[in-house]
Amino acid sequence: MTVPDRPRLNLDDAADSFLVERASDGDVSSFESLARRYGPLMRGYARRLTGSTADADDAVQETLLQAWNQLGKLQDGSAVKPWLMRICGRKSIDLIRKRKNTVNLDDVEPFDHGPGPERAVEQDTQMRSLVEALKRLPLEQRQCWVLKEMGGQSYEDIAKTMDTTTDSVRGRLSRARTTLMKEMEDWR
Amino acid sequence: MNNELPDPGCGHSLDELEEYLRTGQSAAEQHYLRCPECQAGLAGLRSLQRLSGQLAAADTEQAGSADEPWLQSILGNLRLEMRSGRSIPLSSEYPEDAFFETEGSLLALIRRIGDDVDGATIGKCRLHGDITTPGADVMIEVNVTAFFGYPLPAMIESLRSRIAAMISTHSELNLTSIDVTVTDVHEHFSPAPKGAVNE
Known part of the structure; x- marks a missing residue:
């Protein structure tokens, strides 16, 4: 066997x-x-x-x-x-x-491994525009926005991370959203 | 939709729409469903959300795969810092010598021996008791994931006897019991263990 x-x-x-x-x-x-x-x-x-x-x-x-x-x-x-x-x-x-x-902080530097996947972002005009619009946001608004939309964090978690109140997080996110939505109108 | 401001011109704000999207409920739901401005606002918020998701996915893709040097170097740095657990004293001929083995090394041995028992994969594994005091009672708790088709009583008996033998060889712990719990049965038919699975 x-x-x-x-x-x-x-x-x-x-x-x-x-x-x-x-x-x-x-x-x-x-x-x-x-x-x-x-x-x-x-x-x-x-x-x-x-x-x-x-x-x-x-x-x-x-x-x-x-x-x-x-x-x-x-x-x-x-x-x-x-x-x-x-x-x-x-x-x-x-x-x-x-x-x-x-x-x-104006530029997110690319990863150092050739011209590969960066193209995926470049090619998508809308995504490129979002990246540009994010760069123009005030630092704290941008951070709140990335923590929430890309990190999936709750208002409470963001407040802890940013050492501030949930109301302040709410306000920053609201302003960031308004700006981004306004810019998005122009991308169309 | 008002061209100057992204807020819908009907008295409802973008924040309200965002909350409706996030929670799926609102007292003004009926209005949102009928109002063209609000519909446009909701569509805009949805595409912003979609774009953000795409950007996050692109960021992850650009970050490279896990087998590249960046992660290897991070893991290399961490290995130095990963804890090895409590120190278990060993007796010595000369009282001025102090010998120890680490808890981590014993747990690794238990795991290796346990994983070698047919059909078993060790999950949680703990030493209970004051292992830092020579002669103190010690209990071992082991959780096992079993592969489907292996008789459990024989597996558990084999685990118990092998772990007990290993502990008596490699430590001076006063082992009082070994608790084995089968926490999961994993289906895995290929390659089939001959003689253990009816085909």
Whole structure:
């Protein structure tokens, strides 16, 4: 009788909650599967917030470190994605605060791997216009808007991240929306 | 829709429309459904939302894949910082020597041994008890995901005996019990374990 190939659960296919359970017990490879699953999402988001690839990588690293240390506090393992995005949003905003306007935020610098996927954005005129319109928004409005629309954060989470009140977040989002809608009229 | 302002000209604001879109309910719903200005406003908000989603997706795509050097370097930095758990004392011949093994190393051994039992994948795995005090009672809690088709009692017995043997070889813990819970049964028919699944 030959020894059958034993089926193995591939961690990269496993459910978030399973990986969280293992990782919170100290299983590094389960944690790395989570990092691979949500790393690109966090990096793209952090770059949109910080405007810099180096800062985005720092934000992702700090996010993962905090996640590793606090994974045990996450009650519902299946909610790990929004949880990571919340931490990542906060780390990105903290990084911007630390360097206090010393970096030009007008341009989101491209990732350094050739002329590939940037084209996807360039080719879509409307998306290009949205990017331009976002650049013209006042910094805090833009941050609130990205945290909500791209990070999926609630008003309460954004208020915590931005160290302000939910009313102020509401106001900033309302002004950002009005401006963007007005500009969108011109894109048509 | 008013050309100068994105607010609909019918007395309802863009914020109201946004709240209606977000929550799916509003006292003015009947009005929104009939008012051309509000319909235009809602359409505009929807396309802004759609564009934002597309931009987020494009950002993620541009960020590169997970097997590129940027993530490898981040994970490399993190590995140095990942905790290895509590320190478990080991006795030594000379009282002035202090030997320890880490909790993380024992858990990794339990996991490796457990994953090697046919049909089993270890989930949660914990050492309960004051493992930092020599001789203290220690209980091991293990959750297992089983593959469909493997007899569970034999699997659990095998897990228990292998973990107990490993712990007595590799530590001086006073192991009182091993609690094994099968938390999930995973369907996996290919390749089929011969003799265990009826085909």
